[in-house]
Amino acid sequence: MSVEHLVEVRDLQVTHGDRRIASIPELTLAAAECVGIVGESGSGKTTSLLALLGLLGRDFHVSGAARVCGVDVIGADEREVAAVRGSRIALVMQNPQGSLNPTMRLGTLMKRALAQHGVKGPAARNRIAEALSSVGLPEGVARRYPHQVSGGQAQRFGIAIAVALGAEVIAADEPTSALDVTVQAGVVHVLQRLRAERGMGLLLVSHDLALVSTVADRVLVMRHGEVVESGTARSVLAAPAHDYTRELLAAVPTLGAAG
Amino acid sequence: MSDEIPLLAAVGLTVAYGRTPVVHEVDLPLYAGRRGVGLIGESGSGKTTLARALLGLLEPHHGEVTFRGRSLGELSRAERREYRSQVQPVFQDGNEALDPRMRVGASIREALAMRGLTGRSASSVVTDLLEDVGLSGSLATRRPHELSGGQRQRVVIARALAIQPRLLVLDEPTSALDVTVQARVLELLERLGEEHDLGLLLITHNLAVVERLCETAHVMFAGRVVESGPTRQLLSQPAHPYTKALRDAVPTMGGALPEVVEGATADAADTGCAYRLRCPFATKVCALQTPVLRRVGTQSAACHHAEQVVEAGNPGVLSS
Amino acid sequence: MSLATVAVRPSRLGRVSRLVRADLLAAVGAVLLVLIVLASLAAPWLAPFPQDGTTATHATQSLLPPGGGHLMGTDQVGRDVLSRLLYGGRTSLFIAAVVLLLAAAVGVALGVIAGYAGGVVRDVIMRVTDVFLAFPALLLSLALAVVLQPSVRTAILAIAATWWPWYTRLTASIASSIRSRGYVDAARCLGVSPARVMLRHVLPNSLTPVLVQLSLDAGGVILTAAALSYLGLGAQEPTSEWGLMVEQGQALFTTDWWVVTFPGLAILVTAFAFNVLGEGLRAALDPRRNAR
Numbered sequence: 127m128s129v130e131h132l133v134e135v136r137d138l139q140v141t142h143g144d145r146r147i148a149s150i151p152e153l154t155l156a157a158a159e160c161v162g163i164v165g166e167s168g169s170g171k172t173t174s175l176l177a178l179l180g181l182l183g184r185d186f187h188v189s190g191a192a193r194v195c196g197v198d199v200i201g202a203d204e205r206e207v208a209a210v211r212g213s214r215i216a217l218v219m220q221n222p223q224g225s226l227n228p229t230m231r232l233g234t235l236m237k238r239a240l241a242q243h244g245v246k247g248p249a250a251r252n253r254i255a256e257a258l259s260s261v262g263l264p265e266g267v268a269r270r271y272p273h274q275v276s277g278g279q280a281q282r283f284g285i286a287i288a289v290a291l292g293a294e295v296i297a298a299d300e301p302t303s304a305l306d307v308t309v310q311a312g313v314v315h316v317l318q319r320l321r322a323e324r325g326m327g328l329l330l331v332s333h334d335l336a337l338v339s340t341v342a343d344r345v346l347v348m349r350h351g352e353v354v355e356s357g358t359a360r361s362v363l364a365a366p367a368h369d370y371t372r373e374l375l376a377a378v379p380t381l382g383a384a385g
Numbered sequence: 386m387s388d389e390i391p392l393l394a395a396v397g398l399t400v401a402y403g404r405t406p407v408v409h410e411v412d413l414p415l416y417a418g419r420r421g422v423g424l425i426g427e428s429g430s431g432k433t434t435l436a437r438a439l440l441g442l443l444e445p446h447h448g449e450v451t452f453r454g455r456s457l458g459e460l461s462r463a464e465r466r467e468y469r470s471q472v473q474p475v476f477q478d479g480n481e482a483l484d485p486r487m488r489v490g491a492s493i494r495e496a497l498a499m500r501g502l503t504g505r506s507a508s509s510v511v512t513d514l515l516e517d518v519g520l521s522g523s524l525a526t527r528r529p530h531e532l533s534g535g536q537r538q539r540v541v542i543a544r545a546l547a548i549q550p551r552l553l554v555l556d557e558p559t560s561a562l563d564v565t566v567q568a569r570v571l572e573l574l575e576r577l578g579e580e581h582d583l584g585l586l587l588i589t590h591n592l593a594v595v596e597r598l599c600e601t602a603h604v605m606f607a608g609r610v611v612e613s614g615p616t617r618q619l620l621s622q623p624a625h626p627y628t629k630a631l632r633d634a635v636p637t638m639g640g641a642l643p644e645v646v647e648g649a650t651a652d653a654a655d656t657g658c659a660y661r662l663r664c665p666f667a668t669k670v671c672a673l674q675t676p677v678l679r680r681v682g683t684q685s686a687a688c689h690h691a692e693q694v695v696e697a698g699n700p701g702v703l704s705s
Numbered sequence: 706m707s708l709a710t711v712a713v714r715p716s717r718l719g720r721v722s723r724l725v726r727a728d729l730l731a732a733v734g735a736v737l738l739v740l741i742v743l744a745s746l747a748a749p750w751l752a753p754f755p756q757d758g759t760t761a762t763h764a765t766q767s768l769l770p771p772g773g774g775h776l777m778g779t780d781q782v783g784r785d786v787l788s789r790l791l792y793g794g795r796t797s798l799f800i801a802a803v804v805l806l807l808a809a810a811v812g813v814a815l816g817v818i819a820g821y822a823g824g825v826v827r828d829v830i831m832r833v834t835d836v837f838l839a840f841p842a843l844l845l846s847l848a849l850a851v852v853l854q855p856s857v858r859t860a861i862l863a864i865a866a867t868w869w870p871w872y873t874r875l876t877a878s879i880a881s882s883i884r885s886r887g888y889v890d891a892a893r894c895l896g897v898s899p900a901r902v903m904l905r906h907v908l909p910n911s912l913t914p915v916l917v918q919l920s921l922d923a924g925g926v927i928l929t930a931a932a933l934s935y936l937g938l939g940a941q942e943p944t945s946e947w948g949l950m951v952e953q954g955q956a957l958f959t960t961d962w963w964v965v966t967f968p969g970l971a972i973l974v975t976a977f978a979f980n981v982l983g984e985g986l987r988a989a990l991d992p993r994r995n996a997r
Contacts, residue, residue, distance in 0.1 A: 166563035277428075306427035306590065307634040311643040318642060333564060336636040340643070363639055377568035379593030381620065381635050440894050469896030482887035486909050492888075495905070499895050541891075548895060 131156055132295050132327040133178065133215075137190035138200075140170070140177050140351075147186070148173040148351045155295065158321045160328040162342030162359065164335055164374070170351035171331045175297050178329070179217055180207035195294055213243050216288030220300040222280035226272040232283055233268030239287050257290035258283075260323075261316045278309035285316055295327040296320070302337065314341060335378045339363050347371050390454045392417040392552055392584065393439060393472055397448030400431075400438050407434045409608040410448065412678075415439075417471070417551040417584050423595030423616060424588040425631065426605035432588050435605070436556050439586070440474050470500070473545035475538075477557040482541045483529040489515075489540050490525030496547035514543040519573060535566035539573065546577065552584040559594065567594075574598060592635055596620055604628045606660055607653035614684025623698050624686035626664045658689070666690040666697075731985020737978035741971075745794030757784040758792030760943050768961045778963040780954065786967055793945035793968060797975075800861055800946075801926045805919050807865040812872025813908070813915055819873065820880025820911075821903050827877065834870040841867070843936065850938045857946075860939035864929050868922070875918060879911040886910075913987065920983030924976025931972070947972050 133155035140148040148170030155161050165171045177188050180199050192200050195214040199207050211217075219225045227235060233254065240250045258265055261282040272280060281301060288296050296317065302310035318341065320326045332338050338345060338359070345362045347355040347370065355368040366372045391414035400408040408431040415422060426432035437443045439450055441457050449456040452468040460468060476482040483492050490511050497507045512522030518539040529537055538558060545553055558574070559567040575598060578585055587598055595602050595616060602616040604627060612625035623629040634643045653659040658676050661667040670689050681691040688694060749755050753776070757763075763783030771778040777786035819830040846863030853859045883889060884907065892902045931948015933939030940946035947968040954965030 166565060307592075308427065308630055308645075311634040311636075311645045314636075314642060315645050334636070335564070336638045336640075339639045340636045340641065360639070373565055375638070377565040378638065379564075379568070379571070379591060379597060380638050381593050381596060381632065382637070437890075440890070442890055442893060466896055469894065472894070474891060474894050476887040476890065482891060484888040484906050484910070487888075495892065495897065496895050499897065544891065 131193075132159075132195055133329065134193045135178070135191070138174065138177060138192055139187075139189045140173050140182065141187045141189075142185060146351055148177065148348070150174055150190075150346070150353055152356075153346065155327045155329060157294070157325040157327055159344070160317075160321060160330055160342045162338035162345045163329065163331045163348060164333065164338050164345055165348035166333055166374075168350065169348040171348050172299055173351075174348070175217075175299055175329060175331050179211050179215060179297060180204070181211075181217070212239070212291050212293070214293060215295040215297055216291060216293035218281070218284045218288065218296055218298040218301045220303050222277060222284045222304075223272050223275075225284065226280060228272050230271070231268065232270055232272065232275070236268070236283075236287055236290055240290060243291055253290045254286075257286040260289050260320065261286045262312070276309070277305050278313060281305060281313050282316055285313075285320070289320065289324075293326070295329065297329045297331075299331045300333070301330070303332070303334070310337070317341070335363070335374055336380060347374065389416060391415055391451070392453060394451045394454075395435065395439060395448070396451055398435070398438060398445050398450060399447040400434050400443055401446045406446070407431045407608050408438065411435060411605075411608075411610050413439075413603060413610065415552060415584060415586055418582045420601075421578065421585045421587060421599035423599035423602035424586060424605065425590065425592060425595055425602055425628075426588075427590050427631075429607075430605040431608040432605050433556055436474070436554050436586070436588050440472065440554055441468070470548045471551045473548060473550040473553055475541055475545050475553055475555040475558050477559075478534050478538050478541070478561045481529075483537060483544075485529055487528070488525065489527050489529065489532070492540070493525070493544050493547050496544050500548055510547070514547055515540070517546065517577070518543045519569075533566075534562050535570060538562060538570055542570075542573065542577070546581065549581075550583070552586065554586045554588070556588045557590070558587070560589065560591070571597060592620065592632060604631065609659065609687065610678065611660065611688070612684055612686040613678070614682075614686075618683045621698075622682070622695050624681040624684045624691040624695050625660075625688045626666050626690075626694050627660050628686075629694055629698050630663075658687075660688075666693055728985040728988060730981045731989070734978040734981035734985065737974060738982060741794060741975055741978065742798060744791055745798055748788075748791035748795055752785070752788035752791045754785040754788045757788040758945050762943075768957070768964070770961070771963050777967045778961070780950075780964050781957070786950075786963060789945040789950060790947070790967055790971055793947045793950055794971065796857060796940055796944060796946040797927050797930065797948065797972070800857060800864070800930045801923045803861050804865045804868060804926045804930075805923060807861070808868035809872050809915060809919055811865075812869035813876045813911070815869075816873040816876025817880045817903050817908050817911060820877040820882075821884050821899070821907050823881060823884070827881070830873065831877065834873045837867060837870045843932065843938075846933055846936075846938045855938045855941060857940050857944065860930050860933045863933065863938070864926060868926070871922075872915060872918070876911050876915060879914060880907050883907050883910050917983045917987040920979045920986060923979040924972070927972055927975065 131154045133153065135150055135153040138150040139146065153161065163171045163174065173182065176182050178192055178194060178199060182188060188200050190200065194210055197206060197210045199210060236254050237250055240253060245253060254268065255265055258267060263279060263282050263286060267275060267279060267283065275283065285296065298317065302313050305313060314337070317328055321328055330338060330342060342359045344357065345359045346353050347362065347368065349370050355362055355366065355371045362371060363375065366375060393415045395411050395413040398408055398411045399406050424432050424435065434443065438445055441450065452460060455464065493511045493514055494507050497510055502510060511525050515522050515524055520536060520539050524532065524536065532540065559570050562570060571594060574585065577583060585598060587595060589595060599616050601614065602619050603610045604612045604625065606627045612619060612623065612628045619628060620632055623632060636643055652662055654662050657672040657674060661671040664671065674689070676687045676689050678685045678687045681695060744751060748758060752758055761784065766779050766783035767781050769775055769779040775785050775787070777790065779785055815830050819827040845867055846860065849859055849863045889902060889906055892906055927947065930939055931951055934946055934949040935952035940949050950968035951965055951972070954968065957964050
């Protein structure tokens with residue numbers, strides 16, 4: 127396997143009991159690249175993402191080959207995967223507020239996350255300031271509790287943690303679905319800037335085809351746990367080969383489509 | 386249009402939780418029969434509160450909700466029954482719109498009973514209603530948790546239709562659904578609107594859904610209606626900066642990444658125009674004077690700089 | 706797969722039978738309870754010395770250890786402990802059943818009204834509830850006993866009077882959350898009357914936690930009744946009652962252990978049976994449990 131890919135997946139299979147939940151024949155992600163994984167509920171898109179992060183429960187069986195930043199996340203023991211998670215690949219979830227401990231100030235939350243990866247003291251403070259500014263948050267946010275910030279700010283903060291930890295890949299699971307559209311655009315811009323300025327790779331799981339089409343270089347369309355179509359975003363969206371992709375495209379309500 | 390007495394209307398309606406008004410002096414007339422009206426707003430805009438007030442589930446603090454020109458509080462028993470049968474809600478699936486303990490058929494029969502239909506004749510109407518919304522009549526014996534999200538939303542629509550209303554108030558009816566399912570529910574609403582001569586008040590954050598189903602649209606920000614007008618013009622040439630921001634923030638298939646105004650706060654201002662803190666058009670006057678709705682071309686907008694906004698609102702995004 | 710097809714249209718009986726299969730512990734509880742109830746009902750036929758359950762005394766046979774003619778020995782006045790245990794079950798279970806029925810009927814009704822109506826109505830009901838909660842059960846019983854004759858009936862009234870507010874509190878909080886559900890709004894928009902909305906939607910959807918709480922409380926009621934009996938405010942000699950038996954026997958524990966141990970065990974086993982049944986009910990009555 128080549129080193130230049132941040133994420134490299136071959137024949138990933140996730141099963142639960144005798145049910146196959148997700149299967150990805152091939153997926154690569156290079157630096158500064160964005161791969162969108164698109165599908166509806168039950169398509170296995172989130173499960174695939176969690177498998178890459180080693181976050182699936184014991185009752186799931188994962189097979190195949192998956193390397194994240196050079197580490198085999200399927201074969202490696204839990205400690206190794208945990209080290210990769212956070213410092214190399216970070217998860218950004220749909221409900222930012224719900225994923226933050228409500229009893230801690232945001233600054234404390236971030237300090238803890240850094241301390242877990244061995245960064246403390248002034249170095250941690252610098253990193254925090256830098257990470258917050260990179261996602262467009264004022265430093266004062268660090269003194270607030272999760273419920274005192276808006277959904278958009280909480281989501282930016284989630285991304286800031288990834289930046290502070292030095293993650294090379296952001297795995298974002300419906301990062302903007304719970305946000306208002308005017309807020310969504312800002313969060314997407316932050317992700318785009320991190321790709322351009324820091325070469326971060328972005329795995330974007332979403333049901334929003336239009337959103338994915340504006341961000342992703344390549345797209346995987348999933349349905350019932352299978353990848354039904356993959357390719358560059360342009361080709362998949364302009365000339366979909368699979369019926370389901372066509373159905374999805376037709377179903378997306380887009381502005382200016384009527385009349 | 387203005388000569389006709391609206392079936393249902395908000396007149397100078399203000400609703401507050403505690404001391405903060407969530408809906409502020411809103412006028413919104415709704416007419417019966419085959420007219421889609423969209424109410425667009427983001428979370429916290431007050432759109433759901435407005436809907437609940439229109440449905441008589443909340444008491445207004447100032448102003449009133451009128452049914453055929455008469456305030457809801459002053460309706461006689463018979464008029465109130467009339468109001469209940471003509472205006473029906475369709476809530477989103479997320480908040481248990483169907484009683485989890487009742488079979489689907491029983492939920493619909495409860496609505497039919499209000500129309501005086503019970504017993505065997507009701508059962509056959511239940512089947513008809515289910516089939517009308519594209520479901521099999523055999524689903525009547527199921528409980529809500531045994532259905533998919535799309536099926537549940539259809540049952541909710543069937544229950545609303547059971548009482549033969551003239552106006553449906555739909556609060557985010559498809560937001561919890563997958564896109565392909567959403568598309569089919571929208572199709573259903575379109576068809577039912579035509580077949581049953583229904584008025585629709587569609588409350589949503591999704592502009593594309595409003596564009597598809599509604600002739601006219603209202604945009605709410607911080608509890609006020611900031612722009613009203615024919616949907617197409619409103620979206621192609623917005624006269625309020627918030628409408629424009631909303632439109633521009635919607636990602637378009639294969640299009641460029643939407644623009645954002647960096648550094649602006651999302652908060653609403655307490656004085657003057659509530660939108661001025663994130664408005665690129667804002668000037669001194671916006672801080673001093675609260676703009677009121679005024680005529681701007683085909684629309685009305687509550688903005689001191691509406692003409693400028695219209696000019697700037699190049700409809701390039703909508704070229705398709 | 707066959708389970709899934711059954712779940713499509715679960716009959717009440719089907720649900721109960723699935724509960725039995727799924728939750729062995731709850732089934733054990735149910736079986737124990739049925740046995741306890743049946744044994745109490747059949748006391749006149751099962752008791753080796755039926756008269757001992759009521760009025761008889763045998764001064765010459767006092768405090769015989771278990772064995773021989775008396776499986777569980779005899780008490781201070783020579784009565785067969787087993788016979789009194791069987792008769793005592795009748796009293797104890799009767800007290801528990803009536804107290805819980807009364808408390809739940811009043812408590813749930815007020816709770817549903819408070820939770821659904823909200824506002825001033827809720828405030829008034831909840832303040833009244835607080836006043837009753839501030840009275841210790843024993844104090845109220847003392848007061849009642851002054852007015853009425855100390856008896857099982859007095860004990861029942863006293864315990865029920867202090868027990869219902871808990872159900873009001875529980876039900877009110879559930880009902881007020883159910884009030885904001887879509888189906889309640891939908892019913893109101895149909896013009897369904899408040900009373901019907903409460904009966905058809907709010908009450909049935911509030912009952913599960915109440916039912917569970919009832920079965921969890923049954924043991925507590927039996928124990929409280931026992932305490933009242935001890936103070937002379939509840940069941941009176943020669944009526945058999947488990948609490949009374951425990952209180953009478955506890956001083957003898959070091960020398961004649963059987964007098965207190967068997968009624969104590971009876972209370973423990975009954976409370977346990979109610980408890981596991983309650984837990985099982987909680988799981989079985991959740992309509993979403995059999996979703997898939």
